[in-house]
Amino acid sequence: MIEFNHVNKVYDNGSVALEDVTVHVDKGEFVLICGASGAGKSTFIKLLSHEVVPDSGTVIVNDIDVTRLKKSKIPHLRRRIGVVFQDFRLLPNKTVFENIAFALEVIEEKRSVIRRRVEEVLELVGLAHKANDLPEDLSGGEQQRVAIARAIVNKPLVLIADEPTGNLDPNTSRDIMELFKAINNSGTTIVMVTHDMQMVQYLDKRVIALDAGRVVSDRLRGAEFNEA
Numbered sequence: 001m002i003e004f005n006h007v008n009k010v011y012d013n014g015s016v017a018l019e020d021v022t023v024h025v026d027k028g029e030f031v032l033i034c035g036a037s038g039a040g041k042s043t044f045i046k047l048l049s050h051e052v053v054p055d056s057g058t059v060i061v062n063d064i065d066v067t068r069l070k071k072s073k074i075p076h077l078r079r080r081i082g083v084v085f086q087d088f089r090l091l092p093n094k095t096v097f098e099n100i101a102f103a104l105e106v107i108e109e110k111r112s113v114i115r116r117r118v119e120e121v122l123e124l125v126g127l128a129h130k131a132n133d134l135p136e137d138l139s140g141g142e143q144q145r146v147a148i149a150r151a152i153v154n155k156p157l158v159l160i161a162d163e164p165t166g167n168l169d170p171n172t173s174r175d176i177m178e179l180f181k182a183i184n185n186s187g188t189t190i191v192m193v194t195h196d197m198q199m200v201q202y203l204d205k206r207v208i209a210l211d212a213g214r215v216v217s218d219r220l221r222g223a224e225f226n227e228a
């Protein structure tokens, strides 16, 4: 599903972001990307959506070599990748329903399909009763649920989450992790960046650790992972 083959990335200012990274992720896996600040985690996930292009090596997503993708094909790739951020990034003037529907409106989905899909994902994230609220009227955890609903409404090939619990308290974080687990159990591949060792232990999923742009460990069991 995802293949990094000998990927190197040095930014124009000379910062080495990734060095000879080779990683394979199967369809349906739930993978955590860990490492200190500046280790290359954001670069890793930006390569998946062609936000960053490597200097050498290849990145394959669902049999497509995204490093050699034509410009005209990039929007299509991005529509197949759901992304959730630490700061939620909801549209403040749109209701919960509208925020999620927007992801389908841009691909000109039929109104009836939009209504059905948005209702389905709102049910899945437990927020059907908040459909008409604005984001500012929701708690942080609820806002993150809306962001997750928006990311999966289009049935993405892969769901990427960049520090999704960075702004949430430990109990809310655990609830959000349970939601990610449920989404993963229904077949969606998940790649999640996290600093949060408690979450790594709690989830007990595969952990890929980066240090100064290199993969320094790749373990199948998060509970056995020790940052030191």
Ligand SMILES: Nc1ncnc2c1ncn2[C@@H]1O[C@H](COP(=O)(O)OP(=O)(O)OP(=O)(O)O)[C@@H](O)[C@H]1O
Residues within 6 Å of the ligand: 011, 012, 013, 015, 016, 017, 035, 036, 037, 038, 039, 040, 041, 042, 043, 044
């Ligand atoms: N657009 C950019 N231009 C120049 N250097 C960059 C850019 N983005 C990242 N870097 C550098 O590349 C290296 C890897 O950065 P990256 O953002 O991938 O790390 P990270 O592990 O996500 O860090 P953090 O946890 O702080 O978000 C760092 O040295 C960073 O300063």
